[in-house]
Amino acid sequence: MTSNTRPISVDDAAPIGFQKHDHENCVETALAAAESRCKEEGLRLTPVRRKVLEMLLQEHRALGAYAILDRLRDAGFGSQPPVAYRALDFLVQNGFVHKIERLNAFVACSHPGAAHSPAFMICRKCDAVAEAQSAPAKGVLGAAARAAGFEIERTVVEAEGLCPDCTEKAPK
């Protein structure tokens, strides 16, 4: 499906999270993408996992594991923490979902398919989360790492602040 995967340019780096978009479509597209990628790679997108991914795509924001768990229970799945955590592990492992460390919460990946080291903008008012690209290893941090002999394997980049809506409403 992601044959139409767009190259990530700076403009395009404008995050999905804070803008109006065709939500129905965005959810369906992403789900379909996940499905086909799993088929390709022999991964098993089981009902629980699919449900969790769907939930996270529906909300365009970070959900805690227990919020997810509640919804799973309502949907008739197991209701103990490991159920949610295992599904999340799978989804994170395979890049369908990202963990927001700052919030101990999870969001669906907005750039399905693209190899990326994600960066997030988190609104401290309304908790909206938008995903952008980052290239932390290219900047000052990368230089520091090389200088120190540190091998970067993975990066967490999370910006906290005010989203456009909240800036307007509370220009304080």
Added chain:
Amino acid sequence: MTSNTRPISVDDAAPIGFQKHDHENCVETALAAAESRCKEEGLRLTPVRRKVLEMLLQEHRALGAYAILDRLRDAGFGSQPPVAYRALDFLVQNGFVHKIERLNAFVACSHPGAAHSPAFMICRKCDAVAEAQSAPAKGVLGAAARAAGFEIERTVVEAEGLCPDCTEKAPK
């Protein structure tokens, strides 16, 4: 742990964390700096707070709140979680200590006094933590934020990987 002395060839970008240095001195200097800054700014570096800062300076790595709490108890302070969390709040608030979101743990700031948005390198093997500078708002992320109308107030930048020592030992 490692008595392995590496050349202190330091390029300024190089972080303090992964190198041998005069630890005694570094602890004392930092404590003194904290004290004088608190005096200047009318902040109260109380015994608990001072003790916590000292502990974090001693270890050059991240400690969880409960590890800190244990040591506080041993030192004769209150032994309930809020004691540690309150001290940590104060220290983080005033820039003496940083929280490592990835680890839910805390490290003393390595660049006392300098206005900074810190970045961390975290060794996944030995948990060593080094602090470097970052300028996330200057790069791709900054561009994305401007494009989206997002106002960045604070950033979390944490790189996970292998520190020099662990790279040598387990080149895997």
Added chain:
DNA sequence: ACCCTCTGTGTGATTTTATAACGTTACGAG
């Protein structure tokens, strides 16, 4: 068909991390 193994699921219990709520103490301004 069968057995076997491996992965995923369901559940109870527990650990780890963090906050709420409330009374008491200590400090500084007046």
Added chain:
DNA sequence: CTCGTAACGTTATAAAATCACACAGAGGGT
């Protein structure tokens, strides 16, 4: 000294994450 506030100590509880173990179902080999 007296008052108001900031810091502390304690009990209790919430929130986040993991452990341990049993069972179910898919696939492979025979």
